Structures are given as structure tokens and as C-alpha cells.
Amino acid sequence: MSDYTGLLFIGDPHLAHRNIGMRKDDYPRVVLRKLAWSLDYARENRLLPCVLGDLFHTPRDNANWLVGEVCQLLVDREVIGIYGNHDIHEASLQENDTFSVLVSAQLLRQVSESDFWSGQMNGRNVIVGGSSFGQFWSDTFWPGVKSDVLVFWMTHHDLQLGPEDRSTRRLEEISGIDVVVNGHLHFRRDDVRVRKTLWMNPGNMTRTSRSEREHAPAILRIDIAAGEYTKGAGFSSKYVDLPHAPADEVFFEQVASPRAVSGSEAIINSLAELTANRTSGEGLMHYLEDNLGQFEPEVSREIRELADTVLQGKNT
Numbered sequence: 001m002s003d004y005t006g007l008l009f010i011g012d013p014h015l016a017h018r019n020i021g022m023r024k025d026d027y028p029r030v031v032l033r034k035l036a037w038s039l040d041y042a043r044e045n046r047l048l049p050c051v052l053g054d055l056f057h058t059p060r061d062n063a064n065w066l067v068g069e070v071c072q073l074l075v076d077r078e079v080i081g082i083y084g085n086h087d088i089h090e091a092s093l094q095e096n097d098t099f100s101v102l103v104s105a106q107l108l109r110q111v112s113e114s115d116f117w118s119g120q121m122n123g124r125n126v127i128v129g130g131s132s133f134g135q136f137w138s139d140t141f142w143p144g145v146k147s148d149v150l151v152f153w154m155t156h157h158d159l160q161l162g163p164e165d166r167s168t169r170r171l172e173e174i175s176g177i178d179v180v181v182n183g184h185l186h187f188r189r190d191d192v193r194v195r196k197t198l199w200m201n202p203g204n205m206t207r208t209s210r211s212e213r214e215h216a217p218a219i220l221r222i223d224i225a226a227g228e229y230t231k232g233a234g235f236s237s238k239y240v241d242l243p244h245a246p247a248d249e250v251f252f253e254q255v256a257s258p259r260a261v262s263g264s265e266a267i268i269n270s271l272a273e274l275t276a277n278r279t280s281g282e283g284l285m286h287y288l289e290d291n292l293g294q295f296e297p298e299v300s301r302e303i304r305e306l307a308d309t310v311l312q313g314k315n316t
Contacts (some may be wrong), residue, residue: 055099
């Protein structure tokens with residue numbers, strides 16, 4: 001497709017073949033439907049889909065059925081993106097990472113500082129590049145970029161976008177880049193302009209933990225205005241809400257404060273509640289870490305090993 005009129009930024013899908021983060025719905029199917037909805041919306045509105053990293057919740061060993069369905073979603077579409085920290089098993093992308101499989105199959109184009117998307121949107125010259133997790137950008141992008149080109153940049157980093165952010169990476173103007181759109185931070189942040197560079201953070205497209213109950217999953221739409229404009233102008237943005245259920249229908253109620261639980265009988269009763277709720281392995285491991293300190297080291301070690309064995313079997 002070459003007649004794009006804008007961009008659609010999709011934040012942190014976290015695709016997984018099992019439930020995560022104390023969710024009680026069918027998380028794998030829910031997040032697949034959200035991704036499909038987003039890609040269909042992009043096609044219907046002539047927008048280029050751009051994935052902001054963390055396409056997968058785990059970098060490897062994703063179930064074949066999940067990878068197969070993602071491949072089907074990407075067939076006959078142009079989708080670009082960067083990888084996030086959840087997409088890589090080591091410090092950078094490796095051939096055994098699932099994200100790498102999609103790139104190698106040419107179902108997803110990974111953009112970077114040296115391999116960026118370039119084309120026209122609504123008659124305007126546009127560039128879309130990116131810096132994946134752990135890849136920091138230079139202070140200047142492509143000195144030869146012309147003033148009539150709009151440059152968008154995808155990142156997946158801890159950034160100082162608001163008072164709640166603890167990153168030391170402060171925002172700055174990046175010469176040659178008009179807009180930076182960041183993934184990684186799961187909550188939407190207010191836009192921040194630093195001279196000629198606008199910084200945006202849409203938050204993730206799905207809620208991955210109970211702490212995100214108040215987050216409204218959405219995707220970021222950028223419309224490119226037709227005509228000739230000076231650099232830094234000529235586009236508008238809006239958030240498009242994704243279909244999602246109320247938090248009470250998505251997450252289990254939190255088990256009574258784990259730190260208040262003491263004694264083997266109380267822990268066994270709480271574990272029974274976790275089992276009855278069919279919570280994710282992620283929730284179980286957090287619970288164990290909070291409570292096993294009251295046992296002898298040898299007992300704690302054996303319980304952890306047993307939990308690891310059970311969860312490995314559950315995830316295959």
C-alpha cells in the first residue's frame with residue numbers, strides 16, 4: 001500500500017500464549033483481537049501501522065499456534081516496528097527470538113537509524129525510523145534531511161516524560177526529528193515539546209497487570225495534512241480507544257495482602273485461593289517471593305524449584 005494519509009502507533013501489545021498479570025479473561029485471544037482490530041483500523045483509514053516494541057511478552061518459546069496466528073495477521077500488510085526489552089533474550093535481537101522470525105520472514109520490517117521507512121503520505125514526504133530497546137540515538141539525525149520532510153522516530157526507553165518517571169534520560173531536541181513516539185512506559189503521558197522536537201507516549205494497547213487497571217487502552221493516530229509546510233508542521237494527532245472490558249471483568253481481585261500472611265496453614269489457604277482463581281504463573285511467583293522468607297532456606301528452595309517445574313510444564 002502506498003497511498004497512506006498517516007501513521008498508527010501501536011504500543012506494547014505483549015502477545016502471549018497464556019494469561020499474565022492476574023488476568024482472568026482469555027488474555028491470548030483478547031490481545032490478538034486487539035492487534036487485529038488495530039491493523040484493520042489502519043488499513044481502513046490508510047494509516048501505516050507502527051509497533052512501538054514488546055510485540056511479545058516473552059522473547060522465545062512462544063507457542064506455535066500464537067506465532068502462526070500473528071503471521072496470518074501480518075500477511076499482505078506493511079507493518080514496521082522496533083523491538084522492546086520483552087522481545088529479546090540477550091542484549092540485542094538474536095535469530096532465535098520470535099520477533100526476529102517475523103523480521104526474517106519479511107512479515108514485519110524493523111526500522112532503525114540506518115534503515116528507515118521513507119515515502120509520501122497525502123503528498124507529503126515522510127520518514128519513520130526508530131531506536132529499539134538499548135539502542136540510543138545520536139543528537140542529530142541525517143544532516144541531509146530536507147526541511148519539507150516530516151521525520152517520526154520510534155523509541156522503547158525509560159524517559160523523563162512526567163514527574164512519576166524515574167528515568168535520568170531527560171528529553172531534548174533531536175535535530176532533524178520532528179516527533180518521537182515512545183513505547184515501554186505503559187501509561188499515556190502528556191505530550192512534551194522541546195523546541196522543534198515533540199515527544200509522545202501513548203501507553204500500551206493492553207493492560208498487563210493489576211497496576212494498569214485505570215489505563216484506557218488506545219492507539220495513537222497521526223494524520224498528515226496535504227500540501228507544502230515548513231518543517232515541524234502539517235500533522236494532527238488523536239487517540240483511538242480500543243475495545244476493552246471494565247477492569248473488574250479483566251483482573252482477579254487481589255488476594256489478601258501477602259505480607260500479612262504467616263504460617264504454613266495461612267499460606268496453603270492463600271495458595272488454594274490462587275489456584276481456584278487460575279491466576280497466572282507470574283502472580284504465583286510474586287506471591288511466593290513475598291512469603292517464602294519465613295521458611296528455612298532449604299524448604300524455600302524446594303518450593304521454588306517445584307513451582308518452576310510446574311510452570312514450565314504449564315507453558316509448553
